[in-house]
Amino acid sequence: MNKINSNTKSGTFIVTDNQQLSSTYSLLILRPEDDIDLKLADFKAGQFVEVLPPANSTFLRRPISVCNVDETTNTLWLLIRDAGAGTHALNASRPGQKIDIIYPLGHGFSTTLPKASKVLLIGGGVGVAPLIYLGRKLKEAGIEPIFLLGARSKSDLLLLDKFNEIGKVFCSTDDGSFGTPGVVTQNPVINDNYDIMFTCGPMPMMKAVAKVAQQNNVECEVSLENVMGCGLGACLCCVEKTKDEGNVCVCTEGPVFNIKRLLW
Amino acid sequence: MVNLRTHIGGGLEIQNPILTASGTFGYGEEYSSFIDLNRLGGFIVKGTTFEPRQGNDYPRMVETPSGMLNAVGLQNKGVKHFVDEIYPRLCDYKSEIIVNISGASIDDYVAVAQMLDPLPRIKAIEVNISCPNVKAGGMAFGTTTSGAQAVTEAVKKAFSKTVIVKLSPNVTDIASIAKAVEAGGADAVSLINTLMGMAIDIERRRPYLSTITGGLSGAAVKPVAVRMVWQVAKAVKIPVIGLGGIMNGADAIEFILAGASAVEIGTANFINPKVTIEALEFIEDYCQRHNVTDIKELIGQI
Numbered sequence: 001m002n003k004i005n006s007n008t009k010s011g012t013f014i015v016t017d018n019q020q021l022s023s024t025y026s027l028l029i030l031r032p033e034d035d036i037d038l039k040l041a042d043f044k045a046g047q048f049v050e051v052l053p054p055a056n057s058t059f060l061r062r063p064i065s066v067c068n069v070d071e072t073t074n075t076l077w078l079l080i081r082d083a084g085a086g087t088h089a090l091n092a093s094r095p096g097q098k099i100d101i102i103y104p105l106g107h108g109f110s111t112t113l114p115k116a117s118k119v120l121l122i123g124g125g126v127g128v129a130p131l132i133y134l135g136r137k138l139k140e141a142g143i144e145p146i147f148l149l150g151a152r153s154k155s156d157l158l159l160l161d162k163f164n165e166i167g168k169v170f171c172s173t174d175d176g177s178f179g180t181p182g183v184v185t186q187n188p189v190i191n192d193n194y195d196i197m198f199t200c201g202p203m204p205m206m207k208a209v210a211k212v213a214q215q216n217n218v219e220c221e222v223s224l225e226n227v228m229g230c231g232l233g234a235c236l237c238c239v240e241k242t243k244d245e246g247n248v249c250v251c252t253e254g255p256v257f258n259i260k261r262l263l264w
Numbered sequence: 265m266v267n268l269r270t271h272i273g274g275g276l277e278i279q280n281p282i283l284t285a286s287g288t289f290g291y292g293e294e295y296s297s298f299i300d301l302n303r304l305g306g307f308i309v310k311g312t313t314f315e316p317r318q319g320n321d322y323p324r325m326v327e328t329p330s331g332m333l334n335a336v337g338l339q340n341k342g343v344k345h346f347v348d349e350i351y352p353r354l355c356d357y358k359s360e361i362i363v364n365i366s367g368a369s370i371d372d373y374v375a376v377a378q379m380l381d382p383l384p385r386i387k388a389i390e391v392n393i394s395c396p397n398v399k400a401g402g403m404a405f406g407t408t409t410s411g412a413q414a415v416t417e418a419v420k421k422a423f424s425k426t427v428i429v430k431l432s433p434n435v436t437d438i439a440s441i442a443k444a445v446e447a448g449g450a451d452a453v454s455l456i457n458t459l460m461g462m463a464i465d466i467e468r469r470r471p472y473l474s475t476i477t478g479g480l481s482g483a484a485v486k487p488v489a490v491r492m493v494w495q496v497a498k499a500v501k502i503p504v505i506g507l508g509g510i511m512n513g514a515d516a517i518e519f520i521l522a523g524a525s526a527v528e529i530g531t532a533n534f535i536n537p538k539v540t541i542e543a544l545e546f547i548e549d550y551c552q553r554h555n556v557t558d559i560k561e562l563i564g565q566i
Contacts, residue, residue: 102537226322
């Protein structure tokens, strides 16, 4: 049986700010419409929301990672990469735009860890999004997060200032324009002793990270982004093969999985 | 006050014409944090087979203009799991619980129907002879009059309550299939299942779906579905349940006017998890605006 979030709701959010990070990336800041009882503290790091892109730009909703929840401003942050009609419309939305969102969805990263845990958070491209909130949650729990962020070049490294506020940051760029040249798995910091590694990014990157984790015998959790229909465990479209249960829904069983459960 | 009660065959009356389409609503519980499931006419739970099925490989879905293609392939944990684990949790709902059943052979259909027959809260089953995504059987029964009639006759012997047969639109003459299942003893027909379709990723030069082809659903199929419901309603005497691209209450009224005694809402649940209740409220309001005191006045007006 699917694991259903009984606290899932749908509601209207209002864009309060849209920070254009580059021609393809933007950071959307949204607050719930006044009459919505939103407990932002209910969001767990690694969960996602199902967004209905504005202006009928898509037929289905789009699953988007929770980048951050800012309790002081009562806002939800979504990092958007312009990758099609829906994300393009989100990217172009201006303050005041109303957006219908189902939240929160899925199961996130393991954040109840021993205080002395050494953790590495590895992100690539737009996949760095959930690591902001995860890093904050870990820090709140007394764990010092270490970030390893990868991108094609310096201009694709997103939210660096935010990451620097939360923990120690290492970077890798394919073209060597910032940090260590090469991909994240070529960065020496990945081979330090960790208790657990968390990763979110392009599939080839996550698979390479998982391989390093397996070789170094380190726990590893990955956040998958399989194509979803509903996000609620109803359509059974976003499945991933697991060792214990065969095909399971990424939306309800994940999106975060321990690699031990996957056929990687 | 509008009387929304409607008959869906075999003497079974539901409290209103809003049902959910199999495979789009899980076991209902997936939507319980959005709507009061007790307000639905009923919900049709996901396609159930005798043996557990893993379904097709990922990727199983791609969005297409005003719709989506899916190729889930009847992933489910088998009828025994439904009877033991799911059914007890659903018994307390006021709405009718209808189980959609599938099989690769007539014996499979019969075996599933026999397992469900003793369950007092299951007063109807929907027989899927129209899944386009399963190689063995599935749609094979639904595309010939003899196959459709044979499955219907066998299931009717195995299940003592209402039998609804879900028809495939992937045929040349859907009315003749409907007449065949009526002759086979079906208490009602539901239509349409998904339209077989295909989409190609031109950059990768590969089909989007692991199975290459899949079933098209969503707003894109609605005009085809309305036409088929109208044709079938003219051809048979048993109740017709209409589905295919219903996105809101206005769409539901369109199907009812075309001849549907009840409707199933499917893909729209993915976009708006409250769509069923919103459609129900629209229908109530529509009837009041049009001085309709009983929904039956609208059925098949066209």
